[in-house]
Amino acid sequence: MLKTPVYIIDEKNMIHNLEILQKVEKESGAHILLAQKAFSGFCMYPLISKYISGVTASGLYEARLGFEEFHKENHVFSPAFGDKEMEELTGICDHISFNSLSQLEHHRKYWEKKALEGNLGIGIRVNPELSTQDEHAIYDPCAPGSRLGVRLCDMPDKLPKGVNGLHFHTLCEQGFEPLLKTYREFENKFSKYLSSGDVKWLNLGGGHHITREDYDVEGLIGLIKEIKDKYKVEVYLEPGEAIALDAGDLETTIMDIVQTEVLPVLILDASAACHMPDVLEMPYRPPLDDSGEIGEKKFGYRLYSRTCLAGDVIGDYSFDKELHIGDRLTFKDMAIYSMVKNNTFNGMALPDIAVRYSDGTEKVIKSFGYEDFKNRLS
Numbered sequence: 195m196l197k198t199p200v201y202i203i204d205e206k207n208m209i210h211n212l213e214i215l216q217k218v219e220k221e222s223g224a225h226i227l228l229a230q231k232a233f234s235g236f237c238m239y240p241l242i243s244k245y246i247s248g249v250t251a252s253g254l255y256e257a258r259l260g261f262e263e264f265h266k267e268n269h270v271f272s273p274a275f276g277d278k279e280m281e282e283l284t285g286i287c288d289h290i291s292f293n294s295l296s297q298l299e300h301h302r303k304y305w306e307k308k309a310l311e312g313n314l315g316i317g318i319r320v321n322p323e324l325s326t327q328d329e330h331a332i333y334d335p336c337a338p339g340s341r342l343g344v345r346l347c348d349m350p351d352k353l354p355k356g357v358n359g360l361h362f363h364t365l366c367e368q369g370f371e372p373l374l375k376t377y378r379e380f381e382n383k384f385s386k387y388l389s390s391g392d393v394k395w396l397n398l399g400g401g402h403h404i405t406r407e408d409y410d411v412e413g414l415i416g417l418i419k420e421i422k423d424k425y426k427v428e429v430y431l432e433p434g435e436a437i438a439l440d441a442g443d444l445e446t447t448i449m450d451i452v453q454t455e456v457l458p459v460l461i462l463d464a465s466a467a468c469h470m471p472d473v474l475e476m477p478y479r480p481p482l483d484d485s486g487e488i489g490e491k492k493f494g495y496r497l498y499s500r501t502c503l504a505g506d507v508i509g510d511y512s513f514d515k516e517l518h519i520g521d522r523l524t525f526k527d528m529a530i531y532s533m534v535k536n537n538t539f540n541g542m543a544l545p546d547i548a549v550r551y552s553d554g555t556e557k558v559i560k561s562f563g564y565e566d567f568k569n570r571l572s
């Protein structure tokens with residue numbers, strides 16, 4: 195049995211997602227890129243690279259990882275790049291998208307030659323200024339005052355020399371309808387650039403929950419075909435979540451049970467703050483195997499971590515059976531925005547990373563220990 199806490203990447207569920215994404219690529223002609231900010235489990239890159247076109251990065255380190263481990267298209271976007279970073283990125287990336295005209299010009303000396311020779315795609319991220327989400331304001335790049343993407347009012351009449359792509363990213367865990375609405379708004383505002391002949395590619399960003407059961411995959415394929423036919427551009431999508439949605443668990447052990455005046459509390463060896471920070475940041479209640487809401491099943495508990503943070507609460511859950519010290523609990527959908535965001539606050543150990551292969555066997559791929567904690571500090 196694997197030692198806890200442990201993230202277990204689920205190969206079978208990931209293949210299910212990848213088959214859907216591959217169908218979108220094949221039937222629409224789009225290029226799908228894994229947004230590594232959501233999932234950088236590079237032990238799975240050989241598998242993922244069989245199905246989709248490449249990866250995208252939020253900066254130099256992810257771009258290096260994609261270059262070293264994925265070996266297909268390598269894209270990058272960041273609100274700002276340092277000079278040394280840009281020098282290195284031009285050597286390892288196929289596309290670089292800039293967040294402002296000043297960043298584009300500041301780095302022109304690094305990218306221009308390669309771009310004009312046709313060996314590097316250069317894009318500008320634009321802001322369609324259409325919010326389609328109100329649930330998670332911190333994930334809304336179109337919120338007033340956003341620093342993400344150039345607004346139409348700040349765009350030049352003609353794209354700067356060397357720019358051959360446009361990029362927008364506005365969605366978060368959304369279906370096809372919000373994408374369609376956003377694209378129509380983008381098209382209304384920015385079509386003069388698309389029609390100019392200068393734009394060779396359009397990146398529709400991430401946040402597309404393509405592999406969720408209710409996603410309108412045919413609608414997406416139709417829209418991509420329409421864009422390609424009308425403007426003769428390559429279309430890119432860079433989902434993160436959709437690649438590893440429901441393709442991983444975080445398994446934890448109950449270390450103690452403490453009585454309180456509200457609910458009995460389970461002290462777990464996994465932590466929301468350290469191992470699933472989105473539970474607190476987003477916030478959300480992670481799915482947990484064999485559990486229900488409080489009142490739904492006979493035995494109710496509040497799930498806490500063993501950190502000192504009073505608010506390190508994962509949520510309130512109920513179970514059919516009474517739970518005991520030593521029992522294991524399995525949080526679902528823990529491949530995304532988990533391993534990439536974890537930390538060692540309180541000197542907590544990082545969970546091991548394991549893979550559950552399609553034949554059911556499980557193997558630890560990497561273990562972490564005291565040295566990983568110490569090496570980040572000085």
Ligand SMILES: Cc1ncc(COP(=O)(O)O)c(C=O)c1O
Pocket residue numbers: 229231232271363365366367399400401402432433434435436
């Ligand atoms: C520019 C960009 N691309 C892609 C993504 C991936 O989004 P998701 O994992 O929600 O699909 C993000 C997420 O924040 C992003 O900011």
